Amino acid sequence: MKLVNAPIISNTEVLPNIYLLQARAPEIARLAQPGQYVMVRCGEGYDMPLRRPLAIHRISKDGIFLFYTVVGRGTAWLSQRESGERVDMFGPLGKGFEIYPSSSNLLLVAGGVGIAPLLALAERAIDSGLKVRLVIGEKNAAKIYPERLLPPGIKPVITTEDGSLGQKGMVTDILPQFIAQADQVFVCGPLPMYQAISKTGKKLKNKPTQVLLETVMGCGVGACLSCSIETRQGRKLVCKDGPVFEFGDILWDKIAAPACSGRC
Ligand SMILES: Cc1cc2nc3c(=O)[nH]c(=O)nc-3n(C[C@H](O)[C@H](O)[C@H](O)COP(=O)(O)OP(=O)(O)OC[C@H]3O[C@@H](n4cnc5c(N)ncnc54)[C@H](O)[C@@H]3O)c2cc1C
Numbered sequence: 001m002k003l004v005n006a007p008i009i010s011n012t013e014v015l016p017n018i019y020l021l022q023a024r025a026p027e028i029a030r031l032a033q034p035g036q037y038v039m040v041r042c043g044e045g046y047d048m049p050l051r052r053p054l055a056i057h058r059i060s061k062d063g064i065f066l067f068y069t070v071v072g073r074g075t076a077w078l079s080q081r082e083s084g085e086r087v088d089m090f091g092p093l094g095k096g097f098e099i100y101p102s103s104s105n106l107l108l109v110a111g112g113v114g115i116a117p118l119l120a121l122a123e124r125a126i127d128s129g130l131k132v133r134l135v136i137g138e139k140n141a142a143k144i145y146p147e148r149l150l151p152p153g154i155k156p157v158i159t160t161e162d163g164s165l166g167q168k169g170m171v172t173d174i175l176p177q178f179i180a181q182a183d184q185v186f187v188c189g190p191l192p193m194y195q196a197i198s199k200t201g202k203k204l205k206n207k208p209t210q211v212l213l214e215t216v217m218g219c220g221v222g223a224c225l226s227c228s229i230e231t232r233q234g235r236k237l238v239c240k241d242g243p244v245f246e247f248g249d250i251l252w253d254k255i256a257a258p259a260c261s262g263r264c
């Protein structure tokens with residue numbers, strides 16, 4: 001894990017209220033694995049003492065990309081940073097995705113900004129000669145990840161709730177079409193999407209499935225216990241034992257969506 005004060009190369013609003021930040025941080029990039037995250041200082045001095053966890057979206061030789069929605073004070077502050085400024089972060093942190101040596105076909109399922117950690121995984125898989133199917137679900141066309149930013153060779157399957165792009169409906173509706181060909185499934189999205197998948201568990205047909213969990217995190221290093229969850233394998237800390245877990249290990253009816261913890 002490295003603590004860096006990384007120069008911002010670019011920080012652009014690529015979708016309404018959603019930003020793509022590229023930071024020069026070769027020390028973190030060298031160690032980063034898809035599914036890991038960084039803790040980013042999102043404010044000055046005592047105004048915003050706690051860092052915010054953000055997934056590593058893409059990994060390049062000399063840095064990392066973050067893809068984030070502005071939801072509160074911290075991410076709003078981050079969105080105002082400009083190229084040439086610096087952003088203080090430490091990482092990479094946590095347990096990332098694991099591609100099994102026997103897998104050759106991967107199914108990646110992204111709900112909303114859940115595409116953030118899946119792009120690094122897609123790039124890693126393609127570089128290793130694996131086949132990647134990316135399914136993206138969003139509310140409407142205006143929120144779909146720009147195709148020009150996808151790694152070459154990835155043609156996503158898109159669903160929108162209002163039918164303004166791709167197939168109309170929820171991403172979970174079309175999963176069964178792609179499960180059979182997949183050796184492994186990787187999911188990242190909002191809690192209701194996970195709960196919908198778990199309620200219709202047959203859709204996964206017992207495929208090995210990994211999921212990235214988002215909880216409120218105070219420290220990112222196992223010290224504050226704010227990210228503790230109960231799983232079928234006992235109590236786990238999302239920051240250290242995750243954020244990637246086996247889908248079947250999560251007790252979905254006991255997980256709550258992150259709410260404001262008053263940390264700001
Ligand atoms: C491992 C991990 C990786 C993440 N990766 C990304 C990413 O790549 N892109 C991205 O946009 N977001 C990501 N998040 C969520 C991100 O950390 C929060 O959106 C962020 O901390 C909000 O900070 P804030 O100060 O803007 O909002 P706050 O003022 O702290 O909170 C505003 C509202 O945001 C929501 N919120 C707060 N914390 C979280 C959280 N941890 N997860 C989800 N919603 C939250 C709550 O509804 C809260 O009321 C990730 C979270 C985790 C745990």
Ligand code: FES
Binds near residue numbers: 225227
């Ligand atoms: S975030 Fe502090 S223990 Fe996990």
